[in-house]
């Protein structure tokens with residue numbers, strides 16, 4: 001093992017293999033996993049591991065692959081984190097406390113290749129995939145900061161999760177396992193821009209998590225203008241894949257629809273959306289697009305948002321308007337990193 005391999009991000013099996021290769025009994029792997037996947041800042045705190053083992057772990061391995069660089073707190077309690085990785089790259093995570101749950105929104109890539117025109121992350125290009133350890137450690141860094149493990153995880157930060165599939169699956173195993181963070185699979189949401197082969201692979205993995213799909217337009221011409229992925233996987237193929245996903249998993253899909261004034265918020269747009277979602281087990285989340293975005297992506301008046309909502313409801317869709325959180329600290333994806341780099 002290399003000296004910069006991280007401990008957070010290893011499965012129980014891998015930890016046992018590591019410790020057995022160091023001539024330790026396998027049960028030390030169980031002990032180590034229990035320490036790693038709770039909010040523990042340093043190897044010194046792992047009090048039931050022998051001092052010599054703790055010393056060797058500290059010398060030869062990296063405990064946490066992420067380090068908090070800066071935190072901003074919104075008046076509504078939302079906390080946004082800029083995290084530094086071992087190679088100096090920066091990623092974002094967001095903590096959203098609510099009365100009945102505490103959600104952490106995590107990143108899966110440094111930047112993103114998908115190029116959605118409304119997204120600050122997409123505009124900055126792509127640097128690299130995150131490791132499973134860097135994905136999981138975002139949750140641990142938040143837990144260390146707020147004092148407890150969040151109840152819910154959404155893969156909705158920087159990057160396209162399904163474009164980093166192996167690390168995504170490994171991180172889900174660690175987050176969901178009783179020896180890991182022990183967060184229920186139904187409390188985990190993976191959000192995609194519509195990477196059809198990835199959705200199929202996720203379906204084959206047989207996990208009961210929630211799939212969220214960023215749709216944002218109900219016809220191919222409009223969707224291709226704002227989401228280049230649509231030129232490869234158009235709406236017909238995407239929707240067929242989603243029907244297959246629901247049949248195989250029996251799970252309701254979340255459809256994300258960012259409302260942009262005059263672009264996708266007309267009655268005709270509502271009609272198209274109702275038509276293409278007919279018969280799909282789904283819930284539509286309407287998101288008034290973030291006010292800092294420029295160009296065609298203007299935020300509609302709240303009266304227009306409500307009108308769009310009622311059109312969809314009358315068309316038989318299950319729909320809600322996403323509650324805005326952290327607006328005063330620019331909580332949308334990519335924004336904090338952008339500001340940090342510009343200062």
Ligand code: SF4
Pocket residue numbers: 112113114115116119120121122123157158159160192193333
């Ligand atoms: S919206 Fe998501 S998929 Fe699209 S560019 Fe931004 S991070 Fe990538």
